[in-house]
Amino acid sequence: MKTHPMKLVTIIGEALAREPLTRLLETAGAHGYTLFTVEGSGAQGRRVADIREFANIQVEVIVPPAVAEELLTALERDFFPRYAMVAYETDVRVVRRDKF
Amino acid sequence: MKTHPMKLVTIIGEALAREPLTRLLETAGAHGYTLFTVEGSGAQGRRVADIREFANIQVEVIVPPAVAEELLTALERDFFPRYAMVAYETDVRVVRRDKF
Amino acid sequence: MKTHPMKLVTIIGEALAREPLTRLLETAGAHGYTLFTVEGSGAQGRRVADIREFANIQVEVIVPPAVAEELLTALERDFFPRYAMVAYETDVRVVRRDKF
Numbered sequence: 001m002k003t004h005p006m007k008l009v010t011i012i013g014e015a016l017a018r019e020p021l022t023r024l025l026e027t028a029g030a031h032g033y034t035l036f037t038v039e040g041s042g043a044q045g046r047r048v049a050d051i052r053e054f055a056n057i058q059v060e061v062i063v064p065p066a067v068a069e070e071l072l073t074a075l076e077r078d079f080f081p082r083y084a085m086v087a088y089e090t091d092v093r094v095v096r097r098d099k100f
Numbered sequence: 101m102k103t104h105p106m107k108l109v110t111i112i113g114e115a116l117a118r119e120p121l122t123r124l125l126e127t128a129g130a131h132g133y134t135l136f137t138v139e140g141s142g143a144q145g146r147r148v149a150d151i152r153e154f155a156n157i158q159v160e161v162i163v164p165p166a167v168a169e170e171l172l173t174a175l176e177r178d179f180f181p182r183y184a185m186v187a188y189e190t191d192v193r194v195v196r197r198d199k200f
Numbered sequence: 201m202k203t204h205p206m207k208l209v210t211i212i213g214e215a216l217a218r219e220p221l222t223r224l225l226e227t228a229g230a231h232g233y234t235l236f237t238v239e240g241s242g243a244q245g246r247r248v249a250d251i252r253e254f255a256n257i258q259v260e261v262i263v264p265p266a267v268a269e270e271l272l273t274a275l276e277r278d279f280f281p282r283y284a285m286v287a288y289e290t291d292v293r294v295v296r297r298d299k300f
Contacts, residue, residue, distance in 0.1 A: 001173045034138035038234035072295050073201045088294040094188040095176050101273045134212055134238035194288040195276050
């Protein structure tokens with residue numbers, strides 16, 4: 001079984017960001033993503049008073065490393081100042097490279 | 101805290117594949133899995149016209165590396181020709197090896 | 201794009217553990233977590249008769265490596281004897297270290 005290295009980019013943020021976020025994924029060339037609702041609590045900023053409950057979305061997308069870099073850069077520049085959001089990447093290996 | 105290397109295999113596919121997929125997991129010797137519903141969009145095939153919205157399932161299972169290899173091989177051979185599906189593996193470390 | 205290494209700790213367990221689990225995350229200094237409901241099947245113990253269907257929670261939290269170690273130690277000591285639960289960690293890279 002030959003597998004291929006890719007990046008899984010996970011984005012957790014307020015549901016308000018959904019439309020611009022999926023547009024960003026398309027623009028960046030992502031071939032597909034999954035999205036589901038999560039509960040939780042997070043720190044918005046650094047003051048304790050900012051900690052709050054939320055109902056939020058978790059978006060997961062698998063992309064080549066260069067696209068992951070591009071996505072994370074755009075998220076930090078255009079989304080983080082505007083939305084409560086975190087993003088991280090994970091190394092994964094996919095079965096069929098042509099699907100991503 | 102001693103942790104042990106395992107593989108997390110993630111499978112995203114149409115809900116239609118649920119029954120044969122969980123049977124495959126049992127046959128392969130997986131000791132447990134989680135399953136949840138996701139939204140998203142994905143490319144089925146390579147033509148733009150094939151891109152579509154879907155409500156789908158995401159299945160996650162932690163297994164030893166040899167079982168991951170077996171699972172991915174069976175998925176590519178028996179499931180990918182039949183179902184809209186992607187699969188990938190991630191290196192993880194578990195607390196108690198005997199649970200997987 | 202500078203990213204920073206962190207640990208993603210994933211905990212899957214019965215919903216009954218939710219309150220003590222979120223208290224543990226706060227005590228350990230986690231700055232946020234996500235939580236969602238999953239279906240699945242798992243082996244509780246080692247007898248085949250113990251395999252059962254469940255509706256469960258999956259909690260994901262990103263923390264520095266030392267906090268991951270502390271969390272996994274506390275889970276094994278205080279939660280595993282009491283609740284049906286598994287936990288594992290994954291290496292991830294985050295965009296903004298100060299959020300975690």
